[in-house]
Amino acid sequence: MTFVQLIDCRTSRFDEMNRLMDTWVEQTKGKRTATHSLIGKDRSDASHFVEIVEFASYEEAMRNSGLPETDKIFREMVALCDETPTFTDLDVVRDEQLNCVVARGFFEEAGRARTEQLFERFTDDYVDHDPANPEDLGLRGARAEYDGWRRSFDFSFQVDDQLAEGDRVCTRWTWSGRQTGEFLGIASTGQQVSMTGTTWHRFREGRICEGWWQYDRAGLMEQLGVLGQ
Template identity: 80%
Template sequence: MTFVQLIDCRTSRFDEMNRLLDSWVEQTNGKRTATHATIGKDRADASHFVEIVEFPSYEEAMRNSGLPETERIAQEMVALCDAPPTFMDLDVVRDERLNAVVAREFFERAGRSGTAELFERFHEDYLDHDPANAEDLRLAGAREEYEGWRRAFVFSFRVDDQIAQDDRVCTRWAWAGKHTGDFVGIPATGQNVTMTGTTWHRFRDGRICEGWWEYDRAGLMEQLGVLGD
């Protein structure tokens, strides 16, 4: 289970504290077990800061705390605070990266949902980048392309991996389909085909506003008998 430490402090010397944290990152390179750190400043009190540090587990957090570099930096950090900081150890009981949830739902519904339903979480100014297309597509073009795939294949996606960072989600997927209709001039073959790929989605206000696609189109065409050995 993911574990986080929350440090609540007040300081009028944040620039010094920031440099101290940079020093800790440098000194513990290759040894620290923290995977993610976020510092927030209170809008109502410019001297009030909260740091959230994420670890894979409580045991890894304790191992990180036991590093001599961590202990030394912690003492120096306390000295920079206007009052003694408070520390909280928290087991994460719910963790939702909401943009990743939306991206996953897109792939899980693709092939089963109608066009309007599938694209309901897309912005009207959505821009689609696909090397198979001569030009980038706007939302209407992306919808039309999806309908073309559905006319040509009965298909589904399997999500194998996801990474979410800031406003972007990367999804590594596997696709499986049966060729039941015309596809770029190739009549239906009844062939079962597979393909793998990766898609980056960019989000704005909880909706997808841009997408970048990379997939094994050449492998798909070979399975359909278009490309020779």
């Protein structure tokens, strides 16, 4: 179970504390078990800071606390605080990357959802970047592209992995399908095919506003008997 620790402190010497944290990161390379650290400043009190440190488990957090470097930095951090910091230990009971949920829903429904329903997740000014197309597409072009794939293949996506950072979500996927119609001049073969790819989606206000696609199009064409002959 993921574990997070909240460190609540007040200091008028944040710049020094920030450099101290950089020192800890450098000194604990190959040793630390913390996976994510986030520091927030209170908008109503410039001396009030909260650090959120994430670990894979409580046990990993205890290992991290036991490092000599952690103990040394902690004592130096306390000296920079205006008062003794407080600690809150939390077991994470729900962890949901909301943009990931939207991106995953797109891939899970693609191939079977109606175009209108599928693209409700997208902004009206959506921009699509696909190296297979000579120009970037807008929302109308992306919808037409999807309809074209639907006419050519009976397909579905499997989400293999996802990462989220800021307003972007990266999805690594496997696409599988059977050719049921003409595709790029290739008559329907009934062939079962698959390919892997990665898509970056950028979000604005909970909707997808931009997409970047990379996928093994050459491998798909080879399976359809166009390449490698």
